[in-house]
Amino acid sequence: MSSATTGTSHRDTAIDVQPRRRSAETKAAFKTTEFIAYVVIVLGVLIASIVVDGNGNGDNGAAGDYFRADRAWFYIVLLTIGYLVSRGLAKSGSRDSSDA
Template sequence: MSNTTEHDTTNRVAARLGTETKPSTKTTEFFVYLAAVAAIVITAFVVGDNGTDGGGEGDPFGAEQAMRYITFLTIGYMIARGLAKSGSRESHVARDHS
């Protein structure tokens, strides 16, 4: 008699399932973020005259302020995406139990 034991040698791969959140490029907040950044850039480009009219006032909405607002928008967008992704406590890996 032989005392060999047969083992299941098939490779099982855990498939990664999607969560309840969409990829960031497919969300409305992504497109709103892009539109807001574009609006800030256009406003900074159009508003003001950089002090070239001789008044010496300078640009009321310059590049420095534009970068500050874009930074604020980026931080807000990152927080919103983090909150969206942290809402699920389910396991994201499907295991084959057959």
């Protein structure tokens, strides 16, 4: 005697229950080494703009100041652009696990 098959197997009727990791972010921004390096370098630029002057005696005389505040803030803007680009590259390389 032959047994009739219904066309479904045990594999088709089993429910696949696997936990899925849903993450769209690589890592929190403040936990990355890029952020720590960014903050340290920005503080270094600000401290350097306060300390450095043109005559070498440490006072911030306006006549001898060759690392003015506008130049320091320009460097900070460049650092910020670099940090944002590096974060964008890091996020673009991550996969969204909800994309099956």
